[in-house]
């Protein structure tokens with residue numbers, strides 16, 4: 054028996070359909086959802102990601118305001134820009150593309166974003182809501198993974214979930230979301246001993262390393278029928294590759310996400326969903342004149 058591919062493109066397009074109709078409804082109320090994107094420097098990968106996010110916005114009727122800053126942009130200038138966007142009533146979501154150049158601190162920058170415009174779910178306020186099980190704006194990659202599991206009716210109740218990543222963007226928020234669904238969640242990372250044993254005990258493995266010289270998930274590391282979610286992204290001879298030895302792992306797993314076409318498209322779809330959520334809640338915060 055061979056496993057099934059989890060198709061992120063199909064699930065992302067169903068999320069986008071829902072977002073498109075929500076955008077239409079909001080527009081009828083006079084609100085045109087708008088995402089401000091902030092990109093510092095000219096890293097080609099980051100530029101491509103931001104461009105893809107803008108294209109996806111256009112596709113569902115969300116407008117974008119593009120802020121492209123020179124690589125020498127200072128923290129002080131960044132703080133003023135965030136203040137400006139926080140106070141701009143026509144902007145509903147603010148996305149600061151990470152990583153930032155070394156003179157800028159990612160945490161200082163994202164913490165400054167108004168929690169109701171925090172479409173990446175990275176402000177301390179939204180992290181607090183997430184750990185309390187009351188999140189509204191959730192980080193896009195983890196919520197995209199949860200959406201994939203739900204679409205394929207993969208139940209987490211009582212399951213052993215192993216996450217190989219402990220970042221603020223992926224591992225930590227995903228831990229909380231999976232815990233809410235009653236999984237027994239284990240976070241593994243570079244100092245974990247006996248990683249293979251954790252993997253072999255897992256009903257669901259989420260891997261987000263992104264460096265095949267350090268880690269590749271092979272079929273001998275998973276148990277029969279496991280669900281494998283690949284968040285890894287690296288370039289190999291110009292091709293996008295994940296952490297998983299897909300062709301062999303799928304023979305033993307029940308479900309596997311491919312790279313590309315798995316979690317990546319979901320990350321973008323959830324950003325669109327968060328932008329619409331932010332636009333909807335903005336109504337409640339509009340001060341009467």
Ligand SMILES: Nc1nc(=O)c2c([nH]1)NC[C@@H]1CN(c3ccc(C(=O)N[C@@H](CCC(=O)O)C(=O)O)cc3)C=[N+]21
Nearest residue numbers: 149150151152173193293313314315316317318320321
């Ligand atoms: N503030 C912030 N928020 C982010 O969400 C964020 C970020 N910074 N920095 C970088 C990472 C990376 N990320 C991806 C989004 C889409 C794909 C994606 O759509 N990938 C396609 C393939 C794209 C290609 O071929 O290059 C796929 O997997 O099928 C991948 C990676 C969001 N990130």
